[in-house]
Amino acid sequence: MKNTYQVAVNNTFDFKIDQKAVLNLDVLKVSDSEFHVLHNNVSYKTEITKANFQEKSYSVKVNNTVYNINIQNELDTLIKEMGFEIGFTKEINEIKAPMPGLILDITVSVGMEVKEDDTLLILEAMKMENALTSPRAGIIKSISVIKGEAVDKNQLLVEFE
Numbered sequence: 001m002k003n004t005y006q007v008a009v010n011n012t013f014d015f016k017i018d019q020k021a022v023l024n025l026d027v028l029k030v031s032d033s034e035f036h037v038l039h040n041n042v043s044y045k046t047e048i049t050k051a052n053f054q055e056k057s058y059s060v061k062v063n064n065t066v067y068n069i070n071i072q073n074e075l076d077t078l079i080k081e082m083g084f085e086i087g088f089t090k091e092i093n094e095i096k097a098p099m100p101g102l103i104l105d106i107t108v109s110v111g112m113e114v115k116e117d118d119t120l121l122i123l124e125a126m127k128m129e130n131a132l133t134s135p136r137a138g139i140i141k142s143i144s145v146i147k148g149e150a151v152d153k154n155q156l157l158v159e160f161e
Helices: 019-023 074-081
Strands: 004-009 013-018 026-029 034-039 042-052 057-062 065-073 094-096 101-106 119-125 128-133 138-143 156-160
Touching (some): 013 019
Antiparallel strands (some): 004 013, 004 065
């Protein structure tokens, strides 16, 4: 990878900048968030007003006009193309038995609203009690087992709406 950056400004303008262009930029740092930029013999007063380093998004004021900027490097672009975006999670709609066992208790009912990490049911497997918890917030659509039922590995237990 040769250090090119994909830049989106106000979700309207997209362009690429390479590392050489960044290094050739004529910039003078005025303070931690303010810079003086000289480009094509034109002077620009700039200020970074907001910065989210995790999301690589910034608000920059240039001569009193604010621009929202998102910056991605080649790795970020490749990860996005592969479908593995940071912060992106697949929504889980089914809970299946992770192993064969016996349903000892069901702590939810159909139509019940649950939060992430709420206990859904207790599965006994290999003489151990395993609390199966909700992977996300949601509403219980169906429960496919009853208390005291033996279940096989990958058997559907609970569905979310």
